[in-house]
Amino acid sequence: MEVIIQPDAESVARVAADVFTDYARRESATLGLATGSTPLAMYLELIRRHRDEGLSFARCRAFLLDEYVGLPRTHEQSYYRFIRDNFTSHIDIPDDDVHSPDGLADDPTAAGLAYDRAIAEAGGVDVQLLGIGTDGHIGFNEPGSSLRSRTRLKTLHPQTIADNARFFGDDESQVPHHVLTQGLGTISDAGHLLLLATGSGKADAVAATVEGPVSALCPASILQFHQHATVIVDEEAGSGLANADYYRYAFENKPAWQHI
Numbered sequence: 001m002e003v004i005i006q007p008d009a010e011s012v013a014r015v016a017a018d019v020f021t022d023y024a025r026r027e028s029a030t031l032g033l034a035t036g037s038t039p040l041a042m043y044l045e046l047i048r049r050h051r052d053e054g055l056s057f058a059r060c061r062a063f064l065l066d067e068y069v070g071l072p073r074t075h076e077q078s079y080y081r082f083i084r085d086n087f088t089s090h091i092d093i094p095d096d097d098v099h100s101p102d103g104l105a106d107d108p109t110a111a112g113l114a115y116d117r118a119i120a121e122a123g124g125v126d127v128q129l130l131g132i133g134t135d136g137h138i139g140f141n142e143p144g145s146s147l148r149s150r151t152r153l154k155t156l157h158p159q160t161i162a163d164n165a166r167f168f169g170d171d172e173s174q175v176p177h178h179v180l181t182q183g184l185g186t187i188s189d190a191g192h193l194l195l196l197a198t199g200s201g202k203a204d205a206v207a208a209t210v211e212g213p214v215s216a217l218c219p220a221s222i223l224q225f226h227q228h229a230t231v232i233v234d235e236e237a238g239s240g241l242a243n244a245d246y247y248r249y250a251f252e253n254k255p256a257w258q259h260i
C-alpha cells in the first residue's frame, strides 16, 4: 500500500486527478467511480482538464460503487444522478457506458449478481476510486461486512444515515435505510484501489484502515490485502497515522519510473 500525505484537499484532488488522467489516456479504461463529497474536487479538476486540455474519456466506461434502494434515477440524491450531475455529463464519456446498481430492482439480490456480471463482462475495473465513511466503510459496506462480499443489499448504519442526512435537508427520515453496494470482494477485484480522505473527521478511519488490523469492523482495511492500493490524504485526515514520517519519506524518494 502506498500512503501519500498532501498538504490540503486541493492537492489531494490534483494527485488523484493525475492518476485518473493516466488511465483515461490508455487505449481503453474501466473507471470505478465513487460518490460523496470527497471526490468532488477531483471530478472538477478532471472536468477542467477535459475542457481546457482536451483530456478525453471517450474510450472509458464507468461503474459506480453503490446506489440507494428506492430512489428513482431522477432523484437528485440518487447516486446515478449525482455522478452525472457532478462528473460524467461534463465530459465525453458515453452516457450508456456509465453504469450503476439498479436501486429500484424488484429483486435486489438478482440485481447485485447482475451488476457483478456486468463488471466482469466489461473486463473488470482498472482503477476504483474510494472515499471512506467515518466508521471505515467503503462503498456502503458497513462494519461487519464480509471481506469477500459481492454486490448486494445492505442496511445502513445509523451513523451513516446521520452523516448523509446533510444531503437530504438534514432530515434523517429522508435518507434511505437500504442500499445496493459493490461488495468488498467486488471492490478488491479492481486492478488499482485509490482511496481519498480529507478532513480531521476521517483521521481515525484512515489510521484504522492503514495501520489497524484487517477486520470486518473496518471494511476499508481490506486495502491492506490488495496488491495495488493507494491512499491519498490531506494533513488532517492523515493526522492519526503513526508511520506518517516514513510515508512522506517513501513518497519523496520514489524512483522516477515508479508511477502511483
Ligand code: GLP
Residues within 6 Å of the ligand: 034, 035, 036, 037, 038, 039, 065, 066, 130, 131, 132, 133, 134, 137, 138, 139, 140, 160, 164
Ligand atoms: C457514502 C458513500 C461512500 C463515501 C462516503 C463518505 O457513504 N457511499 O462511497 O465514501 O459516503 O462520503 P464523504 O466523502 O462525503 O465523506
